[in-house]
Amino acid sequence: MDSPLYISHYCKIEKGLISVDGNVIFHAGEAQFSDFIKQAFKYQQLDYPKFYKMDNLSKLAFLSAEVLLRDEEDKEDIALVLANKSGSLDTDVKHQESIQDAANFYPSPAVFVYTLANICGGEISIRHGMKSEQVFFVSDAFDATTIFNYATYLLASQKAKKVLCGWVELFEENYKAVLYLVERSGTKLHTINNINQLVKN
Amino acid sequence: MNCVTPLGLDLQHNWTALLEENTGIDVHTVGSFENIYTAKIKNLPTVQPDLTYLETMLYLALKPLIRSKILHAKTGFILSTTKGNIDFLSEGKSEEAELNKLAVKVAGLFGFITAPIVVSHACVSGLLAVSVAKRLIQMGQFDEVFVLAGDKVSEFVISGFNAFQAMSAKPCKPFDAERDGVTLGEAAGAILVTKSPEHALVEIVGEGAINDANHISGPSRTGEGLYRSISSALNEAGIDASAIDFISAHGTATSYNDEMEAIAFDRLGMHEIPVNSLKGYYGHTLGASGLLELIVSILSLQHNKLIPTKGFVSRGTSKDVNIITQKMDVPLTYMLKTASGFGGSNAAAILKKVNG
Known part of the structure; x- marks a missing residue:
C-alpha cells in the first residue's frame, strides 16, 4: 500500500491529434472523426481488420490503448479503469434510428452490441489479451478521486500488476481520449493532482 | 436493503412471492413487440409527477434505506444501470438519456452531498457496483456507500436482444436442456455497504x-x-x-x-x-x-x-x-x-x- 505508484506513459487523442507522453505522433488536420481515426489506424500499420467493425467510441479507445500498450510485455494482468460522460450514447442513437419507425425496422446485432459503454474496454482486452480487472464509470467530468482510489486499490490488493486508466469520451464529433498507465516505476507520481492535470488539460 | 420488482414493491413482498415460487414473468406488449414474455412491474405507483418510470423504481427502492440516515461527506452513492432513461431517445432527447443526468437527479431527491458514481458495465454492473463500493470504502474515500441499481424493460433493449435471436419465446429456463434464450425483466435494488460491522447482515x-x-x-x-x-x-x-x-x-x-x-x-x-x-x-x-x-x-x-x-x-x-x-x-x-x-x-x- 505504501510504495509509491507512478504514471509511466500517457496518450491523448483530441482535435485530430494523437500524442504519447506529450509528443505528437499523428496529426490529421480538420478531418471528421471517422476519417481521422481511420487515417490514424492506417498510419499505425496494424493488421487488425476487426477495427473496422467497431463503433466510434471503441475505435477511439482502441487506438489510444494501442499506442500505449504496443511495446508492453506481459499484458495479461493490466487492469482497465475507464470513464466517460456519454456512455455509449453515440451508438445508442444509431440503434434507436433503426427501431424508431415501425415501418422501417432494422435493428442490427452488430450495432446493438456497442450500446454498452464497457464494450470499448472489451475490445482493448481482446486485442491485448488482458484477462484482467475492468470497470467502466460514467460521470459528467473526469472523477479523479474515484479513479485514483480505484487504480490504487487494484495495485495495492495485487488484483492487477499495472492499471490502464482514463477518459474516453465520444458523442458525434466531440471526442477526447486520455489514457495513462499506472505502475510501480516511472517518473511522474500517481497523484490525484497529476491525473487531473493530464486528463483535464 | 430493498428491491422493487414485478414480484413486489418491497423486500418482504419479494421474499414471500419467492417462497411461493411465483414468477414476475407474464405476457406484455412493449412498443412494437406484441404479446411477448417479460417481467414487467404491473402497478408502479406515481410518486412525483416529474419522475420517469425508472426514476420512480429507483426512488422506491432507495427510500426505505435513507429514511433515518444522515448523509455526510463520507457517504457515497453509486448507481448501476446499463441503459438508464433510454426511452428519451425515441423523443430525440439524447442529452436527457445521459446516465449521469439520471444519477444526479436521483441523488438530488435524497440529498446526497457527494457526487454520484455511475457504474455501467453491461450485465455485471449491479454486482460490480457492490465491489466498487467495497473498494472505495477500503481506500478511505467513503465510510458507507448506498448502491442503487435499476433498469427497465424497453423496446430499445428488446429489439436488440431479438436481433441477436437471444430471446426465448417462452419464460426462460436457466440451465435446462430446452433453454432457448433470455426473458427480459425490470427491477431496482438498493443496498447499503458500510465499514461498520454493527447491524451488518x-x-x-x-x-x-x-x-x-x-x-x-x-x-x-x-x-x-x-x-x-x-x-x-x-x-x-x-x-x-x-x-x-x-x-x-x-x-x-x-x-x-x-x-x-x-x-x-x-x-x-x-x-x-x-x-x-x-x-x-x-x-x-x-x-x-x-x-x-x-x-x-x-x-x-x-x-x-x-x-x-x-x-x-x-x-x-x-x-x-x-x-x-x-x-x-x-x-x-x-x-x-x-x-x-x-x-x-x-x-x-x-x-x-x-x-x-
Whole structure:
C-alpha cells in the first residue's frame, strides 16, 4: 500500500491529434472523426481488420490503448479503469434510428452490441489479451478521486500488476481520449493532482 | 436493503412471492413487440409527477434505506444501470438519456452531498457496483456507500436482444436442456455497504471482476474470466471453494452463458455446490440483476433457505451442476454470487453471514 505508484506513459487523442507522453505522433488536420481515426489506424500499420467493425467510441479507445500498450510485455494482468460522460450514447442513437419507425425496422446485432459503454474496454482486452480487472464509470467530468482510489486499490490488493486508466469520451464529433498507465516505476507520481492535470488539460 | 420488482414493491413482498415460487414473468406488449414474455412491474405507483418510470423504481427502492440516515461527506452513492432513461431517445432527447443526468437527479431527491458514481458495465454492473463500493470504502474515500441499481424493460433493449435471436419465446429456463434464450425483466435494488460491522447482515469477504479477453458478444468457451473472477474472490476471502454453501449464478438461459458457467464452476471443483438462477422469477434485469440477486441471496443466508431455479427441469450443460430444484432449509454461512455479460465481463463476490 505504501510504495509509491507512478504514471509511466500517457496518450491523448483530441482535435485530430494523437500524442504519447506529450509528443505528437499523428496529426490529421480538420478531418471528421471517422476519417481521422481511420487515417490514424492506417498510419499505425496494424493488421487488425476487426477495427473496422467497431463503433466510434471503441475505435477511439482502441487506438489510444494501442499506442500505449504496443511495446508492453506481459499484458495479461493490466487492469482497465475507464470513464466517460456519454456512455455509449453515440451508438445508442444509431440503434434507436433503426427501431424508431415501425415501418422501417432494422435493428442490427452488430450495432446493438456497442450500446454498452464497457464494450470499448472489451475490445482493448481482446486485442491485448488482458484477462484482467475492468470497470467502466460514467460521470459528467473526469472523477479523479474515484479513479485514483480505484487504480490504487487494484495495485495495492495485487488484483492487477499495472492499471490502464482514463477518459474516453465520444458523442458525434466531440471526442477526447486520455489514457495513462499506472505502475510501480516511472517518473511522474500517481497523484490525484497529476491525473487531473493530464486528463483535464 | 430493498428491491422493487414485478414480484413486489418491497423486500418482504419479494421474499414471500419467492417462497411461493411465483414468477414476475407474464405476457406484455412493449412498443412494437406484441404479446411477448417479460417481467414487467404491473402497478408502479406515481410518486412525483416529474419522475420517469425508472426514476420512480429507483426512488422506491432507495427510500426505505435513507429514511433515518444522515448523509455526510463520507457517504457515497453509486448507481448501476446499463441503459438508464433510454426511452428519451425515441423523443430525440439524447442529452436527457445521459446516465449521469439520471444519477444526479436521483441523488438530488435524497440529498446526497457527494457526487454520484455511475457504474455501467453491461450485465455485471449491479454486482460490480457492490465491489466498487467495497473498494472505495477500503481506500478511505467513503465510510458507507448506498448502491442503487435499476433498469427497465424497453423496446430499445428488446429489439436488440431479438436481433441477436437471444430471446426465448417462452419464460426462460436457466440451465435446462430446452433453454432457448433470455426473458427480459425490470427491477431496482438498493443496498447499503458500510465499514461498520454493527447491524451488518453479511460481510463481503472477497470479490473480483475479470474480463474474458475473448469476444464482445459471447462468453469464453472455457469460462476463463468467470473462473478467474471467482478464484480472485476465493483468494481474497482465504477460503476453499468447498466452503461455499450455495451459488447464485447469472443463469440467463442462453445456450452459451449457462454452458460457460457450468464449465467455470466445474473447473473450480464447485459442481456439487447447490446453484440457483433467479431469472425464472425476475427475467434478466440487466444492470439491476447482479444486485437484485445478491439481495435475494442475503435473504437466503438470513433465513437458511435455498430458493429453487424456476424453469429448470433437466440439466442441459455438458458439465455437472447441482441445480436447486426445490426449496430447502439448510444452515448457510458462505455464498457466491456471479454475473457475466457483453464485452467479456464477469464479476464474482463471496458473502459471509455475520448476524442472524
